[in-house]
Every structure is written in structure tokens, then in C-alpha cells.
Amino acid sequence: MRLLIVEDEIKTGDYLKQGLTEAGFQVCLARNGLDGHHLAMTELFDVIILDIMLPDVSGWRILESVREAKNDTPVLFLSARDSVDDRVKGLELGADDYLIKPFAFSEVLARVRTLIRRGGVQKVADILTIADLEMDIPKRKIQRAGKRILLSNKEFSLLELLLRREGEVLSRSLIASQVWDMNFESDTNVIDVAIRRLRGKVDDDYSIKLIHTVRGMGYKLEVENAQN
Amino acid sequence: MPKTNARPMSLTMRVVLFIAVTVIACLTLVASLINSSIEHHFIEQDSGELKVISQSVAAVLAQQHSSSTALGQALSKAVAGHHGVYYQVNSQQGTLIYQSSDRDFTKQIMSAPSALGFNRDNIVLWQANDHTYRALVSDFNVQQQQYKITAAIDMSFHKHFLRQFKQSLWVIMFGSAVLILLVAWFAVHQGLNPLRGLSKKIYDIQTHKMDVRLDESKVPIELVNMVHSFNAMLDRLQDEFMRLSNFSTDIAHELRTPLTNIITQTQVGLTKKRDLVQYQELLFSNLEELERLTKMVSDMLWLAKTQNGLIKAQQQVLQSDEEIDALLEYFDAVAEDANITFIKQGSNVEFYCEQLHFRQLLSNLLSNAIRYTPAGESITIKSERIGSDQVCISVINPGEKIAAEHLPYLFDRFYRADKSRQRQGNGAGLGLAIVKALVTANGGEIVVTSNENTRFNVFFKHIKS
Numbered sequence: 001m002r003l004l005i006v007e008d009e010i011k012t013g014d015y016l017k018q019g020l021t022e023a024g025f026q027v028c029l030a031r032n033g034l035d036g037h038h039l040a041m042t043e044l045f046d047v048i049i050l051d052i053m054l055p056d057v058s059g060w061r062i063l064e065s066v067r068e069a070k071n072d073t074p075v076l077f078l079s080a081r082d083s084v085d086d087r088v089k090g091l092e093l094g095a096d097d098y099l100i101k102p103f104a105f106s107e108v109l110a111r112v113r114t115l116i117r118r119g120g121v122q123k124v125a126d127i128l129t130i131a132d133l134e135m136d137i138p139k140r141k142i143q144r145a146g147k148r149i150l151l152s153n154k155e156f157s158l159l160e161l162l163l164r165r166e167g168e169v170l171s172r173s174l175i176a177s178q179v180w181d182m183n184f185e186s187d188t189n190v191i192d193v194a195i196r197r198l199r200g201k202v203d204d205d206y207s208i209k210l211i212h213t214v215r216g217m218g219y220k221l222e223v224e225n226a227q228n
Numbered sequence: 229m230p231k232t233n234a235r236p237m238s239l240t241m242r243v244v245l246f247i248a249v250t251v252i253a254c255l256t257l258v259a260s261l262i263n264s265s266i267e268h269h270f271i272e273q274d275s276g277e278l279k280v281i282s283q284s285v286a287a288v289l290a291q292q293h294s295s296s297t298a299l300g301q302a303l304s305k306a307v308a309g310h311h312g313v314y315y316q317v318n319s320q321q322g323t324l325i326y327q328s329s330d331r332d333f334t335k336q337i338m339s340a341p342s343a344l345g346f347n348r349d350n351i352v353l354w355q356a357n358d359h360t361y362r363a364l365v366s367d368f369n370v371q372q373q374q375y376k377i378t379a380a381i382d383m384s385f386h387k388h389f390l391r392q393f394k395q396s397l398w399v400i401m402f403g404s405a406v407l408i409l410l411v412a413w414f415a416v417h418q419g420l421n422p423l424r425g426l427s428k429k430i431y432d433i434q435t436h437k438m439d440v441r442l443d444e445s446k447v448p449i450e451l452v453n454m455v456h457s458f459n460a461m462l463d464r465l466q467d468e469f470m471r472l473s474n475f476s477t478d479i480a481h482e483l484r485t486p487l488t489n490i491i492t493q494t495q496v497g498l499t500k501k502r503d504l505v506q507y508q509e510l511l512f513s514n515l516e517e518l519e520r521l522t523k524m525v526s527d528m529l530w531l532a533k534t535q536n537g538l539i540k541a542q543q544q545v546l547q548s549d550e551e552i553d554a555l556l557e558y559f560d561a562v563a564e565d566a567n568i569t570f571i572k573q574g575s576n577v578e579f580y581c582e583q584l585h586f587r588q589l590l591s592n593l594l595s596n597a598i599r600y601t602p603a604g605e606s607i608t609i610k611s612e613r614i615g616s617d618q619v620c621i622s623v624i625n626p627g628e629k630i631a632a633e634h635l636p637y638l639f640d641r642f643y644r645a646d647k648s649r650q651r652q653g654n655g656a657g658l659g660l661a662i663v664k665a666l667v668t669a670n671g672g673e674i675v676v677t678s679n680e681n682t683r684f685n686v687f688f689k690h691i692k693s
Contacts, residue, residue, distance in 0.1 A: 012476070058386065065604075100526075102522050102525075103260075104519075140484060152555060176558075178555070180556075180558045180592065181553070181554065181587075182555075182558055182587055182588075183587075184584060184587065184591070185523060185526070185527075186586040186591055186592075186595070187523070187592075187595065188559070188562065188591065188595040189562065190558055190561065193561040193562045193565055194561050197561055198421050214514035215515065215516065216512050216515030216516050216518075216519055217515070219346055
């Protein structure tokens with residue numbers, strides 16, 4: 001999976017590149033609009049991450065050129081200005097998603113993965129499994145090591161989300177949005193409480209822990225392997 | 229029609245113009261009245277005189293006279309004590325019988341209207357030998373003799389007098405008009421003095437001396453209203469300015485805490501070599517502080533934008549039951565942890581608000597209520613129709629009463645009723661400010677009361693289905 005990042009801010013570019021490379025992507029970093037434009041027009045990428053405020057060629061121009069060339073590579077744009085006009089403009093010009101600075105790296109990763117997934121057709125599995133946990137979505141049955149686990153509706157949705165995005169760090173706001181349809185940043189510890197309860201039912205009685213807290217970022221579900 | 233935005237006429241100009249038009253009109257009226265009454269008086273005087281002269285002449289004619297010489301002498305004495313007066317007697321055929329001077333009017337006499345007796349209506353104006361005369365021709369019969377008696381007054385003197393009089397009248401008029409205008413201008417100028425005084429006082433108001441107020445008792449009655457409004461404006465500005473100053477101070481404080489934490493921890497962490505876990509711990513801790521900072525900054529930016537009217541709500545019709553249920557479900561676990569129950573009251577109402585905004589504001593109100601409700605108690609969420617066009621969603625929680633003096637400031641950014649209260653990682657005191665901004669952006673209102681319960685009432689427009 002090849003990514004192009006066009007970002008003139010040195011530190012932001014470096015860390016994005018490092019983070020995404022460590023997440024298993026091949027990352028190409030352009031530090032100005034001109035190089036970014038050239039790369040976007042001449043090479044193939046799976047996702048382009050585009051900063052809008054570039055010193056020479058603006059992100060809008062690059063986006064326009066890419067779309068004019070009938071190239072529909074997913075584009076995620078980064079904007080420091082949280083103005084509705086910017087968002088609308090970006091989406092009108094054919095961007096697929098946007099992030100407002102400052103953003104959490106986990107958020108970037110989640111968006112990029114979503115964009116890549118959107119590219120291919122995803123077969124939604126009916127039965128999700130990890131380690132000795134099995135989740136049958138249509139039957140709404142959950143078993144761990146053969147024992148039935150009873151969950152409330154929201155707990156069920158929360159576990160399903162964690163399973164479907166196995167290995168990804170999910171931020172609290174993403175969980176609130178996906179499970180409870182609360183699409184705003186909140187100060188409450190609702191998600192933490194919900195995860196704690198889910199852990200009580202899914203993890204507490206078992207030696208292998210599946211739900212993990214990633215401090216400062218959110219939660220992820222995976223079988224603990226290496227030292228983390 | 230393009231709008232002209234020319235400055236309106238100056239006050240002085242308005243008043244002076246208004247007075248000028250009135251004064252000039254009045255003076256002109258007075259002048260023409262005086263003028264015409266003098267003329268009228270002259271005419272009266274002249275006609276009376278002409279009649280007297282004609283009658284005197286007639287009386288002489290009526291007497292017996294021995295000869296024409298005697299008649300002439302008698303006629304020459306007929307009129308005495310009149311200046312600029314001429315009379316003559318002609319026969320009916322126009323033969324001159326007597327004339328009082330060398331001015332002969334025979335030619336005019338024959339064409340003038342005349343009648344028996346001394347009829348005023350027959351008075352005419354004549355032009356003869358470069359003079360203007362007022363004259364009366366009367367027929368007079370005595371002893372089968374018919375005479376035409378003519379009396380004429382030279383009007384040069386009158387005309388001269390009138391001309392003189394008119395001239396001085398106009399001079400007086402013009403003079404008094406100018407004088408009145410000057411006085412009016414001066415009066416207006418003086419009248420505006422208090423305004424200039426006010427202006428100077430206002431000019432001296434500085435942001436660090438915002439407690440200056442204009443004294444209402446020291447201005448003329450007409451300006452009291454303006455001064456009152458101005459003082460009210462100053463009150464509002466000062467209040468807003470104080471809030472803004474406090475806000476800046478609060479921002480600095482709020483930012484200082486996490487920054488201090490980050491710097492201290494990082495410096496301590498770097499003083500010696502540590503193992504991997506400790507470095508991770510340090511980074512995690514920094515990350516948490518930075519998240520706090522980010523959240524605060526984005527909340528503040530968001531608030532700033534709503535205050536500049538940049539947040540446009542995409543209003544939709546919401547069902548209160550649906551929204552409240554979703555939120556109660558969201559807070560279910562948290563409330564249970566805190567040993568607090570929710571009580572839902574009232575009926576489903578439809579109202580007009582952006583869904584995301586409503587959920588966020590109710591979420592803030594609920595988390596606030598959970599924070600201050602003692603364990604074992606319950607929070608009431610009520611929805612009801614108010615009148616025909618409003619709905620009210622209330623969040624009511626028991627707990628410590630909020631003192632009345634705090635209530636007006638509760639929705640201010642960073643305002644905390646209890647200054648000593650520890651910030652327990654639950655936001656930076658922007659929650660209620662955001663609630664208020666959201667409510668306002670959706671055309672609603674929010675009111676808070678606090679007695680044995682603290683009650684937030686949010687009013688929205690109800691859309692008739």
C-alpha cells in the first residue's frame with residue numbers, strides 16, 4: 001500500500017511518515033506543493049494525504065489536477081482552519097475525507113484504512129472470531145471458551161466494532177460516534193465506563209486479555225503477543 | 229435608485245434655516261401690511277381732502293356773485309391751508325372758468341368720469357406735466373348753470389414719501405432678519421454646548437477607566453435620555469470587558485497547568501537515563517496533557533466562532549423522546565456507576581434544532597448534572613410544550629444550591645461557582661458556555677434556577693406538524 005503525504009511542516013511530515021511506515025505502509029513524503037503535484041500526477045498511490053496550506057502550490061490545486069486527470073485515488077486533506085467553507089470546498093473538489101489540525105495520529109491511521117477499505121469491496125463477515133472468542137452477528141450470540149456471554153445492545157455493538165477493527169486503535173470519539181451515534185468531542189468518561197463493563201464480561205475471567213487501553217489514544221482489541 | 233449616504237444637514241443649519249424661512253415670511257407679511265395700510269391711509273386722506281375742496285368750491289359757486297372777477301376772487305379764497313392742491317372750475321362744455329394755479333387739467337377733465345355730487349368712485353389718477361395727480365371731477369348745477377368742479381392733489385410728495393418709507397422698511401427688515409438669524413445661530417451653538425461637553429467626557433473614557441459614568445443630573449433635560457442610554461451601554465461594555473479580561477487571565481491559567489506538567493515531567497525524565505517503561509510512561513503522560521490542551525483550544529476556537537456568528541445550525545425537526553432516550557442510553561453506565569438514576573418526565577415534543585447540537589448540549593448538561601448529584605439521588609429530564617410555539621427540555625438535579633450571585637455568570641467561559649473546586653479532569657469549565665452557544669445558534673434560550681434542585685430549562689421553537 002503506497003501513500004503520498006504532501007506536507008510542508010517538517011515535524012508533522014516526519015511523524016506522519018514514521019507512524020504510517022511503522023503501520024506497514026510505503027510512504028512517499030513531498031515537502032512542498034510542487035513536488036507533491038509532480039508525484040501525484042506521475043505515480044500511483046493508494047491514498048494521498050494533502051495539506052491545504054502549502055507555500056507554493058496550494059493543496060486545492062493539486063487536488064484539482066489529480067481529479068482533472070481522471071485519477072480517483074482517495075484523497076484525505078488536512079486543514080488547520082476549521083471552517084465549514086474549507087470542508088465544503090475540499091469535498092466539492094473531490095476530496096474523500098478531511099482532518100482538522102491538531103489531529104490524533106490514531107485518527108489519521110483510521111481514516112487512511114477506511115479510505116483503502118472503501119477502494120475494495122469488503123465482504124462483511126457474519127461470524128467474527130479472535131483467540132477463543134466467537135461472535136455470531138446474525139444470531140447475536142457471543143461465546144468465549146465455549147461459555148455464553150450476555151451483553152446489552154450497546155455492549156454488543158461496541159464489541160462488534162472492536163472485532164471488526166481488530167488491531168486498530170479506536171479513539172473515544174470514534175467509539176462514541178459509531179456505537180452511540182454521538183458525533184461530538186465530549187469530556188465525559190462514558191466510553192471508559194462502557195469499556196470497563198465490557199471487559200468485566202469478556203476479559204476478566206480469562207488469562208488472555210483481548211481489550212487493551214492505549215493511553216492517550218483509545219482502545220484496541222488484539223491478542224497480546226509482543227511486549228506492548 | 230442608488231442610496232445616497234450624504235451626511236444629514238447640520239443641526240445648526242436646520243434650526244437656522246427653519247427660523248430664517250419663518251422670520252422672512254413674517255417680516256415680509258408685516259412689511260407689505262404696513263405698506264398697504266399707509267397707501268390706503270393716503271388714499272383715504274386724499275379722497276377726503278378732494279371732497280372737502282370740491283364742496284368748498286361748490287359752496288362758493290352757489291353764492292351770488294356780482295361779476296366773474298368777484299367769483300374768481302371768491303374761488304381763490306375757497307380753499308385755504310391745503311398744500312399741493314389744485315382746483316379748477318369749468319363749464320359743462322369745457323370752458324375754463326377758474327383755475328387755482330397755472331396747471332390746466334381741462335384736457336383730462338373732459339375725458340374723466342363725472343357725476344352729480346361728490347362721488348368717491350370717480351376719483352382718478354392723472355399723469356400731467358410730469359406729475360401724478362389724484363383728482364375728482366364733480367358735476368354741479370346752480371341756477372341753471374352746469375359746472376364741472378375739479379380738485380387735484382399732486383402725489384409726488386406722497387410717492388416720494390412712500391419710496392423713502394419702503395426703503396427704510398426694507399433696510400429694517402433685512403437688518404432684523406440678519407440679526408435674528410445671528411441670534412438663532414448663536415443660540416443653537418450655545419444650546420449644543422452641553423453636547424460638546426459630553427463629547428469631551430466621552431472622549432476621555434479609556435479601557436482602564438471604564439467605571440466613568442456621565443452625570444445625568446448635570447445635563448439639560450433633553451439629553452438625559454441619551455446620557456442614560458450611553459451609561460447603560462457603558463455598563464454592558466464594562467461588564468463584557470471585564471469578562472473578556474477575566475477570560476484572558478483564565479486562558480493563561482488553564483494553559484499554564486498542563487504546560488507546566490509537560491515541561492516538568494519531561495525535564496525530570498531527561499535528567500538521567502531511564503528504562504523503556506519509564507520513557508513510555510513519560511510520553512503517555514505528556515500525551516494526556518497535550519490532549520487536554522488540544523481539547524481546550526478547539527473548544528475555545530469553536531466558542532469564538534459561535535460568538536462571531538460563524539456557526540450556522542442546520543436545523544431539523546427532532547423528537548424529544550428519541551433524542552433523550554439516546555442520551556440516557558449513552559450515560560446509562562456512567563450513572564449506574566455513580567449510583568444515580570434517571571427519571572424521564574413529560575411527553576414527546578417536536579422541536580427545531582440541529583441533532584448534533586442538541587445531543588452535544590444535552591450531553592454537557594447531563595454530565596454536569598451527574599457530576600453534582602449526590603449518590604443515591606436521581607436526575608429528572610422533562611420535556612413539555614410551552615404555549616403554542618415553544619417546547620422546554622429541562623434537566624433537574626438535586627444537590628448543593630448554586631448561590632444566586634453566580635447564576636448570571638454560570639454560562640461564562642471558565643466560570644466556576646466554587647473557585648476552590650479542583651478541576652478533576654472534566655474539561656476546563658467550557659461545558660456550559662458551549663451549551664449556551666449551541667442553544668443560541670439554534671434560536672433557543674436557556675435559563676438556570678437553583679434552589680433545593682438545580683434546574684436548567686432549554687427552550688426551543690416548536691414546529692407545528
